[in-house]
Amino acid sequence: MKTVALNAFPRVAQRRAGAKALRAKGWVPAVIYGRQTQAQNLEIDTKQMEDLIHHSASENLLVDLALKDDARPSRLALVQEIQHHPLSGKLLHVDFHEVAQDEKVTIQVPVETTGEAAGVKTGGGVLEHVLFRIKVRGLPKDLPEFITIDVTNLNLGEAIHIGEIQPPPGVEILGDKHIPIVAVAAPRTEEEEAAEAAEAAAAAPGEVEMIKEKKEEGEEAAAPAKGAAKGAEKPGGEKGAKGAEKPVGDKGAAEKKPAEKKK
Amino acid sequence: MPLIPERVKYRKMHRGSRAGMATRGHTVAFGEYGLMAMERCWLDTKQIEAARVAIARNMKRHGKMWIRIFPQKSFTKKPLETRMGKGKGPLESWVAVIRPANILFEVDGVTEAIARESLRLAATKLPIRTKFIARHGLA
Numbered sequence: 341m342k343t344v345a346l347n348a349f350p351r352v353a354q355r356r357a358g359a360k361a362l363r364a365k366g367w368v369p370a371v372i373y374g375r376q377t378q379a380q381n382l383e384i385d386t387k388q389m390e391d392l393i394h395h396s397a398s399e400n401l402l403v404d405l406a407l408k409d410d411a412r413p414s415r416l417a418l419v420q421e422i423q424h425h426p427l428s429g430k431l432l433h434v435d436f437h438e439v440a441q442d443e444k445v446t447i448q449v450p451v452e453t454t455g456e457a458a459g460v461k462t463g464g465g466v467l468e469h470v471l472f473r474i475k476v477r478g479l480p481k482d483l484p485e486f487i488t489i490d491v492t493n494l495n496l497g498e499a500i501h502i503g504e505i506q507p508p509p510g511v512e513i514l515g516d517k518h519i520p521i522v523a524v525a526a527p528r529t530e531e532e533e534a535a536e537a538a539e540a541a542a543a544a545p546g547e548v549e550m551i552k553e554k555k556e557e558g559e560e561a562a563a564p565a566k567g568a569a570k571g572a573e574k575p576g577g578e579k580g581a582k583g584a585e586k587p588v589g590d591k592g593a594a595e596k597k598p599a600e601k602k603k
Numbered sequence: 604m605p606l607i608p609e610r611v612k613y614r615k616m617h618r619g620s621r622a623g624m625a626t627r628g629h630t631v632a633f634g635e636y637g638l639m640a641m642e643r644c645w646l647d648t649k650q651i652e653a654a655r656v657a658i659a660r661n662m663k664r665h666g667k668m669w670i671r672i673f674p675q676k677s678f679t680k681k682p683l684e685t686r687m688g689k690g691k692g693p694l695e696s697w698v699a700v701i702r703p704a705n706i707l708f709e710v711d712g713v714t715e716a717i718a719r720e721s722l723r724l725a726a727t728k729l730p731i732r733t734k735f736i737a738r739h740g741l742a
Contacts, residue, residue: 426629426704427641466667466712469635472738528664548677549610 341402341483343416344392348372349408351381359433368431372405372417374438382407386431393422397485398450405436416441416480439480446514448473449484451521455492459524463496471521474502475514482510491522499523606648606674607697615691616677621645621700629704631738633669634711636718642731645698646707648674654725658708661721666712672699701731 351369353362359369368386373379382405392401401419417436425432439445450473459465476483487508489500503517621643631637651672658668674697681692701707708725710718719735726733 426624426626427639460712464665466665468667469711525667530664533659533664548608548614550614551610551612 341400341480341485343402343404343481344396345414346384346388346392346403346405347408348382348384348405351383353383354381363430363432368434370434370436372407372415372436372438374417376440377438382436384434389431389434400447400449400483400485402480402483403436418445418447418480441480444477444479445483446475446477447483449476450486452486452488453491453522454488455490457491457494457524459494459496459498463524464527465496465524466527467491467494468523468525469521470499470523471502471519474505474521476507476511477514478511482508484508484511487513489522491524494522494524496524496526606651606670608673608675611677614677614694615679618678619676619700621702623702625702625705628671628706631706631709631736632671634667634709635738636711636715636722637671637706637709637736637738638722638725639734639736640701640705640707640731641703641734642701643703644701644729644731645676645678646672646674646701646729647696647698649696650729651699653728654708657724657728658710658721661724662710662713662717666710666717669709671706671709672701674699676700706736707733 348370351362353359353369362369362383363386366386367383368389370382370384371379372382392403393399399419399422403417403419405415405417406413407415415438417438420435420437422434423432424430437445451469451471453467453469457465457467460467474487476487487505489505491500494500499520500522501517502513502515502519502521505513505521507513625640629639651670651674655668655670662668676698678695678698679692680695681687685692707729708722710721713721715737722733722735
């Protein structure tokens, strides 16, 4: 991964109001942290950062941070996270992870495909991306911006797995070797679509099953079954015999006789 | 797949809040292109189904489509010419609560032109403004 230069300044403005004021002036709040150094709040120029992102293949950037009033002339850092506004996509915050040149780091790299899969071209299949990013480990200078996979020879029903990728020199690909990255799935048939449409049309709003109702029904069914089980447990016992002879509702019926109406 | 829940604990719900922006489901997660909501609304089963059909017809069984929203919420309506009171009305439909930045549909396996047209047709079936977005921010 190529190193790009970026200027940064120590940041005093903090919290929500401070960050908002900073963004209004054309700056982005940022932070730098690492294993060897303490975390420090920074501010960087929005336009400079946006230009860096637009000119790179992914948001994985290795930057040479020139921090103002710092003891060291520059710091090597990986862009760990970039927060965007969900609607406008504007930059909100950047995390820099300070790294050493001789220390291996793990990052997630995007996967890109080249060529048109044979299964898509001739079989009418669909190229499915199962994994969009894969974990790689290596020295900062060896890390790739993205990993390219050639899918030209991929037929219908075939897939390329993590274990089949040739990593760039000095880089190790992490993760289960059997996990597919891209696959060519069979096209959908007319029957499948028709069945799906029929199911959707058959659904009416009142036909939802209630969890509560089902539970009550289950309890009612369980109650007589319990009573029967108790009786069955002590067939020879006096109590069980008495219980069996006596009708359950007799006593209750005698006690709860409705009062006679007054004339 | 019918767009209503299979089982629910309570049939009638409170209206809830639609305030704020989507904090989940606001990135393209499965496909290459997506349709993002720019406004807030309740999308009911029929609207989602209409949009799905529009996409499926335009893509002509090529590519793949994902519906990223599901109508989990029920809403009720009192019958016409009914006096107020006497309890909550009967169930009318099921809706998905949509907040700005929610991704509604995603497509993959088709060219950008087809994806754009399919999602434009889907957007015409919806009551809100939407935006076509791409995974790599190219659109």
